[in-house]
Amino acid sequence: MKTVIYEKYGSFDELKILEIKKPTPQEDEVLVSIKANSINKANLLLLQGKPLMIRLFYGLKGPKNQTPVGDFSGIIESVGKNVNIFKVGDEVFAESSTSGVFADYAVLKEKHIVLKPKSLSHQKTSALPLAGQTALQALRDSGKLKSGQQVLIYGASGGVGTYAIQIAKAMGAHVTAVCSKRNHEHARMSKADVILDYNLASDLSCISQYDLILGVNGYQKLSYYQKHLKKGGIYVCVGGDGRQIAQAMLQGPIRGLFTRKTFKSLVAKNNANDTEVLAQMADQGLITPFIDSVFTMNDVQKAYQHYASGNALGKVIITHESI
């Protein structure tokens, strides 16, 4: 079988394709024939080994896990003798945090996988796990979102942002989405109530007061978000510019002491329960992934490069089927 591999931290040319022996599942594992992967920011950071702090967890001298981990969708080809939930032929998906999945086959523990939504293709399904779980946890757990509340999603056009709009709408919120003009169509299709362009001062002047603000992409000072939170409101920093993340982590808890507002930073937790919630929402038509482009595994360098360029309108997919 073919697998993507990078032996050193670095740029796209470290990504190589290798022919290796197909793995055999252990007693509590399944062997999955991978049909598609989606690329997330985490894949880029793990390839670069940046920020340096991540090397403490993922390998000081070089990547411990040389085949990229992350989002996949595929079909079970064989099962270990203690596997009892899944069977050969089941279509499954997940975010794998430990097993490399950017390969034709991968072995995974059965407790880490979930049945694929019936209504989505493998390519669309592979675009769900990491970004979808992040959006769900930001709104439901960190943001404590309730029906009828006003939500601002700043940087609403990427993987996380488009799911955040759709999940917030499904939870009954009124959603204001901030993203560049070129992405307004996705925000409209995600059913945002108000869509603003962060490049237009006239649009930004429409930003009012919110029960919940998600800082997903780009940069605004924490004081800006504080100004636009209602009393008792919650700001959740999901990502964006390094300054946005640093300010939320360092200043957020202090600001919270002196205002009737809460400032949080999210570290999304990969778990099968939330992946299953996403599958159900997809089958109910409440969330749909937006795909920008599909690359074959042989073009993995081009796929990463395209994702990193910031030009993608939707998720970048790697397929293991012929296109």
Ligand SMILES: NC(=O)c1ccc[n+]([C@@H]2O[C@H](COP(=O)([O-])OP(=O)(O)OC[C@H]3O[C@@H](n4cnc5c(N)ncnc54)[C@H](OP(=O)(O)O)[C@@H]3O)[C@@H](O)[C@H]2O)c1
């Ligand atoms: N906390 C966690 O556990 C967690 C988990 C997953 C991801 N993240 C982080 O969340 C962030 C979003 O991830 P993602 O998967 O959605 O990324 P993505 O799919 O790569 O989205 C990038 C988007 O950022 C937008 N953008 C660029 N400059 C912007 C600006 N100045 N203001 C507002 N938007 C801007 C771009 O859209 P426009 O063309 O519209 O600007 C682009 O579509 C990343 O920083 C990622 O590292 C955090």
